[in-house]
Amino acid sequence: VAARRGYHEVVHDHFNNPGNVGSLDKEDKSVGSALVGKASCGDVIKLQVKVGEDGTIQDAKFKTFGCGSAIASSSYATEMIIGQNITEASKITNSDISSHLKLPPVKIHCSVLAEEAIQAAIADYKTKNSSEASALRGTP
Ligand code: FES
Numbered sequence: 001v002a003a004r005r006g007y008h009e010v011v012h013d014h015f016n017n018p019g020n021v022g023s024l025d026k027e028d029k030s031v032g033s034a035l036v037g038k039a040s041c042g043d044v045i046k047l048q049v050k051v052g053e054d055g056t057i058q059d060a061k062f063k064t065f066g067c068g069s070a071i072a073s074s075s076y077a078t079e080m081i082i083g084q085n086i087t088e089a090s091k092i093t094n095s096d097i098s099s100h101l102k103l104p105p106v107k108i109h110c111s112v113l114a115e116e117a118i119q120a121a122i123a124d125y126k127t128k129n130s131s132e133a134s135a136l137r138g139t140p
């Protein structure tokens, strides 16, 4: 640990030891939730983000019912977005994920699912909070 210079000198095993598995409180206004799936393989990713008032993602959790690559993609995705602003996080693409995890071509769609999950969770957070904002302004 003392010799740790760069973040990536420590390679996490997202396949065998995924991080950030779990759930956040769906009812919490600061939590955005997503459930995305791929019909052809039947895999499903549930991903949630907790966003602070300044737009920074404070926490992220996932539960993936699917293949190892989908689990690893979700794990890496949550790891990347914690501490990022939601604008920054929504720019993450599946190739950021697949190249980091060195996914083979047949597993690229697993990382696409993780990208979609990030976007959908952020969109859910925005929807939840924009309706509240317009309610406060008195617009229907
Ligand atoms: Fe690079 Fe986990 S292996 S962040």
Ligand code: FES
Pocket: 038, 041, 042, 043, 066, 067, 068, 069, 070, 107, 109, 110, 113
């Ligand atoms: Fe479909 Fe991995 S095989 S998400």
